[in-house]
Amino acid sequence: MAPSHIMRATMPIRSLVSPMAMTRSTILSSTRPITQIRSASNANPNPPTAKTTNPSTKTPRTPTELERPALLRNYAYTLKTGTVDSVGRMERTVSVVQRHSVWDKHIGKYYPKETRYLVSDPRNSLRKGDVVEFSSGAPKSRRVHHVIERIITPFEVPIADRPAVMSRVERQKEREARWAEKYLRRESERLGKDVDVFAQVAATLGEEKAKKLSVAECIHFIHRGNERIGKVKSLVAGRDRPNLKALGLK
Numbered sequence: 001m002a003p004s005h006i007m008r009a010t011m012p013i014r015s016l017v018s019p020m021a022m023t024r025s026t027i028l029s030s031t032r033p034i035t036q037i038r039s040a041s042n043a044n045p046n047p048p049t050a051k052t053t054n055p056s057t058k059t060p061r062t063p064t065e066l067e068r069p070a071l072l073r074n075y076a077y078t079l080k081t082g083t084v085d086s087v088g089r090m091e092r093t094v095s096v097v098q099r100h101s102v103w104d105k106h107i108g109k110y111y112p113k114e115t116r117y118l119v120s121d122p123r124n125s126l127r128k129g130d131v132v133e134f135s136s137g138a139p140k141s142r143r144v145h146h147v148i149e150r151i152i153t154p155f156e157v158p159i160a161d162r163p164a165v166m167s168r169v170e171r172q173k174e175r176e177a178r179w180a181e182k183y184l185r186r187e188s189e190r191l192g193k194d195v196d197v198f199a200q201v202a203a204t205l206g207e208e209k210a211k212k213l214s215v216a217e218c219i220h221f222i223h224r225g226n227e228r229i230g231k232v233k234s235l236v237a238g239r240d241r242p243n244l245k246a247l248g249l250k
Contacts, residue, residue, distance in 0.1 A: 066195065069183050069219055070228045072175065077137040079149065084130045085116065093144055094119050094126050096134060120147040122171070123163040129155030138175065147171065176216040183219060197222060 086095035096119045101110040119132075120140045126132060131153040139145045149168075151159055166174075187195045197218040202210040205221075213221065220227070 066187055066222065067190070068223055068226050068228045069179075071233075072179055073138075073230070075137040077135040079133055079135050080117070080146075081131070081133050081152065082117065084126050084128050084132060084155075087126060087128045090118075092121050092124060093140075094121050094148075096132060096146075117146050118144045120144050122147075122166050125151070125163045125165045127155055127157050127162075131155075173214075177214070180214070180216040180219055184215070 080098050082096040082098035084094050085097045089095075096117050098115045098117065100113060100115065102113045103110055117134070119134045126148060130151055132151050133149045134146045135149050136146050138147075140147070148165055150165055154162075184195050184197070197215060198210050198213075201213060201218045201221055210218070
């Protein structure tokens, strides 16, 4: 037998349970009753009871009046002239190239430059090669911020053989019609019933005059002077409004 084995055989057998384990179990067993006593003393003898409400006594709030509509924003616009470069790749949208000059302040000279714009063509009136006049204004989408104003020089197809270009007045009426439709749909969902603006206008002006007005005009008549406007526009209106107290009118 090797000497190391002889020395290991003469050593006493180690205990399976360490002294630290015995100490931990003793401490835990001694502190367990104290923990139970503390938890019992901290318990609330009168636990809170859940409040019960009677649904029959609660009256639901149902709105009956129309909310003030928000006025349409009037966008400032500038006129530009360009040549139609691409047609038919997008629905009611064309690509127009504007050729202009830019000033180089380092060299002190004008250089020609081409800028491409995505222009809205509501009636598909444009053809490739047309020289057109377009303007900026109300955005149609994230990338389309311009709309066609008129055709200066048509290419190949005469203007008489094409759909007429929408004027600014026609575009404004179409925009107000979409705005009125959205307002009536939102108010009908909020009130839970169909909203008849013609009946409200006819009660004041009569049926004959009410039939001559559009839906947007009826909404403006009902809320005349009380439409909601943006924060910046309200500040500008308050700045431009004359001081009535200073004039002695209020």
